[in-house]
Amino acid sequence: MEFSFSFPALCILYFLLFFLVKQILKPQSHKKLPPGKRTLPIIGNLHQLAGLLPHRTLKSLSDKHGPLMHLKMGERSAIIVSNARMAKIVLHNHGLAVADRSVNTVASIMTYNSLGVTCAQYGDYWTKLRQIYTLELLSQKKVRSFYSCFEDELANFVESIKSQVGQPIVLYDKASAYLYATICRTIFGSVCKEQEKMMKIAKKTSLLSGTPLRLEDLFPSMSVFCRFSKTLKQLRGLLQEVDDILEEIIVEREKTTEILKEAKDDEDMLSVLLRHKWHNPGGAKFRITNADIKAIIFELILAGTLSVTDVTEWAMVEILRDPKSLKKVYDEVRGICKDKKRVTGYDVEKMEYMHLCVKESTRIHPAAPLLVPRECREDFEVDGYTVPKGAWVLTNCWAVQMDPEVWPEPEKFDPERYIRNPMDFYGSNFELIPFGTGRRGCPGILFGITNAELMLAAMFYHFDWEVADGKKPEDIDMTEDFGAGCIMKYPLKLVPHLAK
Numbered sequence: 001m002e003f004s005f006s007f008p009a010l011c012i013l014y015f016l017l018f019f020l021v022k023q024i025l026k027p028q029s030h031k032k033l034p035p036g037k038r039t040l041p042i043i044g045n046l047h048q049l050a051g052l053l054p055h056r057t058l059k060s061l062s063d064k065h066g067p068l069m070h071l072k073m074g075e076r077s078a079i080i081v082s083n084a085r086m087a088k089i090v091l092h093n094h095g096l097a098v099a100d101r102s103v104n105t106v107a108s109i110m111t112y113n114s115l116g117v118t119c120a121q122y123g124d125y126w127t128k129l130r131q132i133y134t135l136e137l138l139s140q141k142k143v144r145s146f147y148s149c150f151e152d153e154l155a156n157f158v159e160s161i162k163s164q165v166g167q168p169i170v171l172y173d174k175a176s177a178y179l180y181a182t183i184c185r186t187i188f189g190s191v192c193k194e195q196e197k198m199m200k201i202a203k204k205t206s207l208l209s210g211t212p213l214r215l216e217d218l219f220p221s222m223s224v225f226c227r228f229s230k231t232l233k234q235l236r237g238l239l240q241e242v243d244d245i246l247e248e249i250i251v252e253r254e255k256t257t258e259i260l261k262e263a264k265d266d267e268d269m270l271s272v273l274l275r276h277k278w279h280n281p282g283g284a285k286f287r288i289t290n291a292d293i294k295a296i297i298f299e300l301i302l303a304g305t306l307s308v309t310d311v312t313e314w315a316m317v318e319i320l321r322d323p324k325s326l327k328k329v330y331d332e333v334r335g336i337c338k339d340k341k342r343v344t345g346y347d348v349e350k351m352e353y354m355h356l357c358v359k360e361s362t363r364i365h366p367a368a369p370l371l372v373p374r375e376c377r378e379d380f381e382v383d384g385y386t387v388p389k390g391a392w393v394l395t396n397c398w399a400v401q402m403d404p405e406v407w408p409e410p411e412k413f414d415p416e417r418y419i420r421n422p423m424d425f426y427g428s429n430f431e432l433i434p435f436g437t438g439r440r441g442c443p444g445i446l447f448g449i450t451n452a453e454l455m456l457a458a459m460f461y462h463f464d465w466e467v468a469d470g471k472k473p474e475d476i477d478m479t480e481d482f483g484a485g486c487i488m489k490y491p492l493k494l495v496p497h498l499a500k
C-alpha cells in the first residue's frame, strides 16, 4: 500500500507534532492561575472567542468565572479584568507590574518597531516621551492654544454639511475628514502638503490592522512562517510611504526654520518635537531622533482620529434616540452660542449637559472596549491567584461600565445619572475607564473630547437632524462591529436641515 501526502497536509502534521512535543516537554507550573474556562490542546480557549464581539463574549465568560479570569489564547496566557474592584487592584495597586504593552506584529510595524508612546515598553524612553505628551503636546494649555485652529476646521466641517442640506450624509466620513485636517494642522501648523495622501494611508492602515488576533501573536513559535503574510507586506509598504512624506517635511522644516531653544505658546507639535531633538531640554539621557518623531506623528494622527470619530458617532446616535436629551442639548447649545456666527472651544467648555451626554455614551460604547492590551512584567498575587509574568492583561472596560451593581439599568442612556453620582472618566473612578487608567491611561482625553464636543455642538447649533431613509431615531441599527475599535456596523446616515 502506498501513502501520499500533499505539502499542506505535511505542514499541518508538522505543526501538530511540534506543539505536542512542546506541550509534553513544558515544565509543569504550580502557580494557581485565576479561574477560567477549560482549555483545548494547542488552541486553548480560542474557539470560544472566534468571530464574535470579544468584549461581549468575554463578559459572558467572566459572568460565569469571575472578574479576574484566565484564558489561554493559543500559546499565550491572558488575564481578563472585568469589574471596577479588579481594575483598581490590577491597574492601580499593581500598576507598575502591568505598565508594559503587549505589542503585536501589526503594532510593531506601524510604530517603527515600538517607537512612540503607545507601544514603547515602560522605562526611560517611554517616561521621557510621555512627559513631552502630557506637559507639552496635549496639556490643557496646549489644547486651548489650538482652539483657533479647531474653529477654522470646524467652519469647513459646517460648510461641507451645508453643501448637502436635505441630502443624506454619512456622519463618520464628515467627522473623520474634520479630525484628519485638525490633527494635521496642530502637528504641522498649516495644511500638510500631502494631507490627502496621509489620510488615505491612515485609513488603509487602520483597516488592515483591524484584525485584533493574528496567528503569529497567538503562536509566537510560528511567527517565522507568518513574516511574509500579505497584510504585513502591505502594512510595511504603507509605512514606507508615510516615512517618505514625513522625512521630507522634517528635513524641509529644519532647513527653512530656526529651531528655537525655548517653548513658545503658539508652536505646533512638530516644533515641540524638533526642539527636543536639537536642544534636549532637561538634559535627558538620550535625544529623540527623526525616527521617534515620525513614529510619534503617525501615532498622533491615528489616535487623534479613529477613536474620536467613534466617540462622536455613538454620542450623536444616543442623543438623537433620546428625545429628552435631544431637547436639552439643543437648548444648551443654542442658548450658549445665541447669535454667534460659530461655536468656539470656550463655548464648549460651558456645555455641561452635552459633556454628560458624551460621558454617558463613552460608558455604553467605549471606543476601545478592551482598552489597549498590557503585558505583565512580573508575577503578582490577587485574592490568592497569580497573574503570571508575560501574560496579556486585557481590561474589559465595557464589562466594568455595564456592571448593574454600580450602574442601575446599565444599557439605558441616562446622562442625568451623573448628577446623582458625579463620576468622571479621567482615570480616578475605576467604574468609568473608557480612556484607561494609571500610568498608561490616555494622554489625549482633553484633545479628543474637546473635538468630539465641538463637532456635536456645531451640528446641533447649525442644523436640525432627521434620520436618513425615512427611519425614526429609535429604528437606527445599533449593531456593533469590532475592528481597530468598537464602531457602528452600519454607519449613521443623517439628513441635515438648516436650523430654524
Ligand code: HEM
Pocket (backbone or CB within 6 Å): 117, 118, 119, 130, 138, 299, 300, 303, 304, 305, 307, 308, 311, 366, 367, 368, 371, 372, 373, 434, 435, 436, 437, 438, 439, 440, 441, 442, 443, 444, 445, 447, 448, 449, 452
Ligand atoms: C476621544 C477618544 C479617545 C479614546 C476613547 C482613547 C482611548 C484610549 C485608551 C483606552 C488608551 C489605553 C489606556 C490604557 O492602557 O490604560 C489610550 C492610550 C493612548 N491614547 Fe487615547 N483615546 C482617545 C483619544 C486620543 C487622542 C486624541 C490622542 C492623541 C492625540 C490619544 C493618544 C493616546 C496615546 C499616545 C496613548 C498611549 C499611552 C501610553 O501607552 O502611555 N488618544 N487611549
